[in-house]
Amino acid sequence: MRLSIKAPAKINLSLDVLYKRPDGYHEVKMVMTTIDLADRIELVALPEEDAIRIVSQNRFVPDDCRNLAYQAAKLLKETFSIRQGVAISITKHIPVAAGLAGGSSDAAATLRGLNKLWQLGLTLDELAELGAKIGSDVAFCVYGGTALATGRGEVITPIASPPPCWVVLAKPPIGVSTAEVYRNLELERVSHPDVDAMVRAIERQDYAAICRLVGNVLEEVTLKKYPEVAHIKEQMKRFGADAVLMSGSGPTVFGLIEHDSRMQRVYNGLRGFCDQVFAVRMLGERHSLD
Ligand SMILES: C[C@@](CO)(OP(=O)(O)O)[C@H](O)COP(=O)(O)OP(=O)(O)OC[C@H]1O[C@@H](n2ccc(N)nc2=O)[C@H](O)[C@@H]1O
Numbered sequence: 001m002r003l004s005i006k007a008p009a010k011i012n013l014s015l016d017v018l019y020k021r022p023d024g025y026h027e028v029k030m031v032m033t034t035i036d037l038a039d040r041i042e043l044v045a046l047p048e049e050d051a052i053r054i055v056s057q058n059r060f061v062p063d064d065c066r067n068l069a070y071q072a073a074k075l076l077k078e079t080f081s082i083r084q085g086v087a088i089s090i091t092k093h094i095p096v097a098a099g100l101a102g103g104s105s106d107a108a109a110t111l112r113g114l115n116k117l118w119q120l121g122l123t124l125d126e127l128a129e130l131g132a133k134i135g136s137d138v139a140f141c142v143y144g145g146t147a148l149a150t151g152r153g154e155v156i157t158p159i160a161s162p163p164p165c166w167v168v169l170a171k172p173p174i175g176v177s178t179a180e181v182y183r184n185l186e187l188e189r190v191s192h193p194d195v196d197a198m199v200r201a202i203e204r205q206d207y208a209a210i211c212r213l214v215g216n217v218l219e220e221v222t223l224k225k226y227p228e229v230a231h232i233k234e235q236m237k238r239f240g241a242d243a244v245l246m247s248g249s250g251p252t253v254f255g256l257i258e259h260d261s262r263m264q265r266v267y268n269g270l271r272g273f274c275d276q277v278f279a280v281r282m283l284g285e286r287h288s289l290d
């Protein structure tokens with residue numbers, strides 16, 4: 001049996017860090033939404049072989065136990081004593097180590113897919129709880145859609161989808177370590193975005209307010225280390241994006257744009273100096289991801 005599952009990227013429209021917790025993680029409060037930039041995960045049952053095989057053509061993606069999709073399969077196998085194997089083929093479209101949760105989304109898609117392939121009958125809530133053991137962003141990726149994420153990112157409250165608009169993404173040719181960005185965050189110095197106001201703006205479909213309220217406390221850390229991220233932000237603003245922000249720990253920058261012609265101008269302008277540029281829609285609500 002064979003299954004193909006879509007694994008979409010996320011962006012953080014608002015990202016606040018409240019404090020460092022005794023367990024070493026940071027307490028966060030953020031608004032996340034899935035976008036139509038996705039990896040494709042193909043699962044093939046290996047009934048005769050008790051192994052997890054990862055196939056990926058991307059040289060930045062590990063093909064062993066370091067792969068988050070591998071860890072998802074292993075977790076399900078061990079938790080439910082599954083005695084058969086699976087081949088997981090990952091076609092990457094989401095840039096790696098980019099602040100877009102590509103690896104987390106691959107893990108979440110693997111959880112959703114294996115739930116079907118192995119007929120486990122788990123709910124999304126149960127899959128999300130398992131996913132949180134793999135990484136903080138995996139729970140959100142299990143559901144997709146738009147949500148307020150709290151705790152270390154694994155406590156998910158669904159909210160309305162933002163009004164439709166374009167999302168133009170540009171990733172400079174650097175990879176960022178999430179752990180390092182959190183480590184270098186100086187909480188007493190940052191200005192905090194108003195996450196509750198962002199949730200309210202989304203609930204009342206107020207595009208202008210959403211654009212005004214975007215904010216990310218991690219931006220300062222990454223911008224300081226990589227001036228090219230600040231440069232992309234400036235250019236995106238200059239070409240006419242309605243709002244511009246770094247996603248997650250970066251380095252990807254996204255712009256929100258309402259009108260098609262403006263989107264084209266921003267996209268073409270960025271392509272002039274940046275290799276990885278995408279223009280996509282938000283996916284909005286929780287939906288059938290497969
Ligand atoms: C910053 C965010 C925003 O959505 O996304 P990315 O930039 O990774 O996409 C997330 O908080 C990233 O979540 P995720 O990438 O799943 O992180 P994890 O694997 O759980 O943790 C990696 C490391 O980041 C730090 N970490 C992560 C989450 C958190 N709430 N506090 C932390 O301090 C810890 O040092 C941890 O060891």
Ligand SMILES: Nc1ncnc2c1ncn2[C@@H]1O[C@H](COP(=O)(O)OP(=O)(O)O)[C@@H](O)[C@H]1O
Nearest residue numbers: 066067068096097098099100101102103104106
């Ligand atoms: N399936 C996967 N896809 C991408 N990266 C993965 C995957 N599994 C493990 N990784 C590792 O996780 C790290 C972070 O990747 P990714 O999830 O793309 O970034 P981010 O956390 O910034 O959103 C990468 O450096 C990579 O080595």
